[in-house]
Amino acid sequence: MAYRVLQSENLIGEENSVFKWLWSIKAPPKALIFLWRVINGGIPTVDNLLKRNITLSDQQSLCVLCKSDRESASHLFCSCPVVHKVWKICLGWINCPSPIPQQVGQFLNFVPAPLTRSSQIDAWRSLWLATIRTVWLHRNKVIFQGAPFNQDQVTKDILCTSWQWLDSFTNHFKVPFSLWITNPGLGVMMQ
Numbered sequence: 001m002a003y004r005v006l007q008s009e010n011l012i013g014e015e016n017s018v019f020k021w022l023w024s025i026k027a028p029p030k031a032l033i034f035l036w037r038v039i040n041g042g043i044p045t046v047d048n049l050l051k052r053n054i055t056l057s058d059q060q061s062l063c064v065l066c067k068s069d070r071e072s073a074s075h076l077f078c079s080c081p082v083v084h085k086v087w088k089i090c091l092g093w094i095n096c097p098s099p100i101p102q103q104v105g106q107f108l109n110f111v112p113a114p115l116t117r118s119s120q121i122d123a124w125r126s127l128w129l130a131t132i133r134t135v136w137l138h139r140n141k142v143i144f145q146g147a148p149f150n151q152d153q154v155t156k157d158i159l160c161t162s163w164q165w166l167d168s169f170t171n172h173f174k175v176p177f178s179l180w181i182t183n184p185g186l187g188v189m190m191q
Helices: 003-026 031-040 047-053 073-079 081-093 104-108 118-145 151-169 177-182 184-190
Strands: none
Touching: 003 031, 003 081, 031 118, 047 073, 047 177, 073 081, 073 118, 081 118, 081 151, 104 151, 118 151, 118 184, 151 177, 151 184
């Protein structure tokens, strides 16, 4: 009995630290709630739909972007080869050729090596959240509107969204949009 109490206290402590970390990201509440849903398995990816006994055809069970693996949050945001190219672009902005974590939980704690100051890490976390949210929105356009996944448009949307969030929710962010859109890595490093 005492062991269960100690275990539950540890889980509550871990949950509180994730909660504090999540709400410290410089982004609008709607984006933070989206991230909370991702962390807790609450977005309607194929694996979550199947857990809820929603029947899908074999074709519907595949990731709509790569059409090769079953869609899950970790696949969509981390290991999908189509999205992997987007991450390589984002990491290239800060000259970080790091391997990309393969699970969402690992990605939560991933901080690219060139970033050392807390303000740089805060900017990265906003950029990271802007990336997964933008990928999700474009994935939904593919499913519900039949639109193609356009990597260039996704990248532009990530840049616009992340700059808007940082400009709106960070007091010390002074990077002009014209610099951010042409060299976001410099904008992150200036933090």
